[in-house]
Amino acid sequence: MEPILSINNLTKNFGHLTAVKDLSFTINKGNVYGILGPNGSGKSTTLGIVLNVVNKTSGDFKWFDGNTTTHDALKKVGAIIERPNFYPYMTATQNLKLVCKIKGVDQSKIDEKLEIVGLLDRKDSKFSNYSLGMKQRLAIASALLNDPEILILDEPTNGLDPQGIHQIREIIKQIAEKGTTILLASHLLDEVEKVCSHVVVLRKGVKLYSGRVDEMISSHGFFELKANNQEALISLLENHKSVSRIKVKDHLVTAFLNESIDSGTFNQYLFNNGIVLTHLVQRKESLEEQFLQLTDKN
Amino acid sequence: MLRLLHLELQKLLLNRTSKVLIFISFILPFFVILLSSLKINVFGFFTLELGELGIFNFPVIWHLTTFFASQFKFFFAIVVVSMIGNEYSNKTIKQNLIDGLSKKEFILSKFYAIIFFSLASTVLIGLISLCIGLYYSSYNEFNIIIRETSFLLAYLVKLIGFFSLCLFFGMLAKRSAFALAFLFILFILEWLGFGLLTWQFNMDVAESIQNFFPLKSMYKLIDQPFQRIAMTKFPDKGELMYDYAVHWYEIAIVLGWTALFIFLSYRLLKKRDL
Numbered sequence: 173m174e175p176i177l178s179i180n181n182l183t184k185n186f187g188h189l190t191a192v193k194d195l196s197f198t199i200n201k202g203n204v205y206g207i208l209g210p211n212g213s214g215k216s217t218t219l220g221i222v223l224n225v226v227n228k229t230s231g232d233f234k235w236f237d238g239n240t241t242t243h244d245a246l247k248k249v250g251a252i253i254e255r256p257n258f259y260p261y262m263t264a265t266q267n268l269k270l271v272c273k274i275k276g277v278d279q280s281k282i283d284e285k286l287e288i289v290g291l292l293d294r295k296d297s298k299f300s301n302y303s304l305g306m307k308q309r310l311a312i313a314s315a316l317l318n319d320p321e322i323l324i325l326d327e328p329t330n331g332l333d334p335q336g337i338h339q340i341r342e343i344i345k346q347i348a349e350k351g352t353t354i355l356l357a358s359h360l361l362d363e364v365e366k367v368c369s370h371v372v373v374l375r376k377g378v379k380l381y382s383g384r385v386d387e388m389i390s391s392h393g394f395f396e397l398k399a400n401n402q403e404a405l406i407s408l409l410e411n412h413k414s415v416s417r418i419k420v421k422d423h424l425v426t427a428f429l430n431e432s433i434d435s436g437t438f439n440q441y442l443f444n445n446g447i448v449l450t451h452l453v454q455r456k457e458s459l460e461e462q463f464l465q466l467t468d469k470n
Numbered sequence: 471m472l473r474l475l476h477l478e479l480q481k482l483l484l485n486r487t488s489k490v491l492i493f494i495s496f497i498l499p500f501f502v503i504l505l506s507s508l509k510i511n512v513f514g515f516f517t518l519e520l521g522e523l524g525i526f527n528f529p530v531i532w533h534l535t536t537f538f539a540s541q542f543k544f545f546f547a548i549v550v551v552s553m554i555g556n557e558y559s560n561k562t563i564k565q566n567l568i569d570g571l572s573k574k575e576f577i578l579s580k581f582y583a584i585i586f587f588s589l590a591s592t593v594l595i596g597l598i599s600l601c602i603g604l605y606y607s608s609y610n611e612f613n614i615i616i617r618e619t620s621f622l623l624a625y626l627v628k629l630i631g632f633f634s635l636c637l638f639f640g641m642l643a644k645r646s647a648f649a650l651a652f653l654f655i656l657f658i659l660e661w662l663g664f665g666l667l668t669w670q671f672n673m674d675v676a677e678s679i680q681n682f683f684p685l686k687s688m689y690k691l692i693d694q695p696f697q698r699i700a701m702t703k704f705p706d707k708g709e710l711m712y713d714y715a716v717h718w719y720e721i722a723i724v725l726g727w728t729a730l731f732i733f734l735s736y737r738l739l740k741k742r743d744l
Contacts, residue, residue, distance in 0.1 A: 186743075223568045225744040247570035257565040259556075261485050273477050274569045314569075 173200040182231035206364035209374035250315030251324035260300035305336030365459040398451035474579035495545035526606035529618035536625040554640030588629035638731040
């Protein structure tokens with residue numbers, strides 16, 4: 173696979189505080205990546221370093237094949253960091269023209285990109301008159317101007333209302349479907365779960381995990397069960413070889429598995445032993461549960 | 471280079487405040503000089519015509535107009551300082567870098583804009599002086615006209631130097647108001663330095679050292695012309711004699727400061743985490 177960004181042993185100190193510690197990972201073409209981490213885990217600092225606005229302390233990173241300077245590489249990247257930053261006294265079109273001049277791309281795509289984010293009818297309004305949601309959408313349009321090889325989004329839905337969050341998410345999904353590589357930093361896990369195939373998990377500047385979302389923790393998932401005869405169910409589960417742990421909450425019994433087992437086979441087994449289930453759900457841990465397990469464990 | 475200049479011009483000319491200040495600093499002196507060259511009849515009592523005083527004669531006019539026009543440079547200084555301050559307060563400096571502008575290009579685009587406006591102003595002042603001069607001057611020989619056009623060069627260097635200083639203070643303080651305060655503090659510090667040197671040594675030594683200070687060296691490029699005009703009126707008064715010419719070393723000192731300020735601005739931006 174073609175690497176777009178490789179980070180090697182990157183470290184950043186702010187005085188005594190180490191914001192990023194010995195971080196290494198690679199972003200390959202065509203995948204959608206999420207960077208997960210609690211607030212202050214070094215997500216934005218890492219992105220700041222590769223985007224040329226924060227100076228690294230040690231280590232290195234390279235864009236594409238490593239033969240272009242960072243600022244030239246950034247012309248092929250689309251990025252939004254935290255809040256949308258534009259000139260308040262210029263209109264949307266004027267702001268985007270300026271970005272075109274910086275990136276050295278043709279100005280013909282401005283209307284097309286404004287259409288994608290649904291701002292075409294407001295293109296001649298001043299940026300200062302935009303709502304936060306519109307500002308954020310303009311930022312996405314600006315990041316798309318050069319048809320980037322990779323789109324970097326840092327907390328794109330921060331501070332938006334539910335409608336705004338939904339709009340941004342739909343736009344991201346559309347872009348991901350077109351095969352653009354995306355790197356999405358967020359602490360909102362359902363956001364990442366919905367669009368990302370790969371994740372990098374950070375805590376206190378240290379990498380805890382990087383790889384596919386579904387391989388994040390070695391788990392075979394769990395069953396959520398209900399039966400009229402709860403005690404019989406529990407005693408049966410305790411003696412089942414595939415069940416590692418049982419959790420009972422009210423009338424819901426959760427059985428964690430230590431090997432994969434088919435729900436039909438499992439149901440048949442219980443029925444043969446005289447238990448009739450009123451509720452059966454087989455699930456894997458959500459990203460949130462996996463993430464909490466991973467960050468608590470370490 | 472044109473790309474960077476275009477960038478900066480778009481940023482400046484779409485901003486109403488900058489536009490007004492640019493107008494005041496470059497177009498206003500142009501009009502004031504033009505008006506003052508006209509015959510003004512004061513309520514029929516007497517006619518005020520500055521041209522009659524001989525101040526619009528070549529080559530004195532070069533000295534007078536450049537000195538007068540350079541007093542308006544403070545307005546554009548506000549533009550320079552706020553073009554940095556705005557980039558920081560809107561965080562657009564961060565976005566510019568993310569979009570693929572290098573830190574060097576960022577400083578250069580500001581510097582090119584400074585050169586552009588200084589050059590435009592110099593050409594404007596040059597033209598208006600030439601026109602007024604041709605109209606009023608008693609001497610119209612080519613040799614006399616081009617004599618002391620070195621004041622135009624001094625004017626250009628003075629503007630570029632001063633605005634580079636503002637650029638550096640803007641980068642240093644990140645906020646326009648603080649940067650202007652720095653400018654004022656530097657002014658006070660230079661006079662304090664001068665006072666201290668006079669007290670330690672003597673006036674002559676202090677003055678020759680003061681001529682190396684950034685603000686003073688820029689001021690020194692075009693000395694005040696009033697004494698010179700007085701000199702032409704009373705040629706026999708020896709004590710009015712002073713050295714008003716533009717010297718190559720005065721230009722060299724200011725160019726040295728300019729290079730230093732631009733370099734320091736770049737270093738500052740390079741070292742800084744945004």
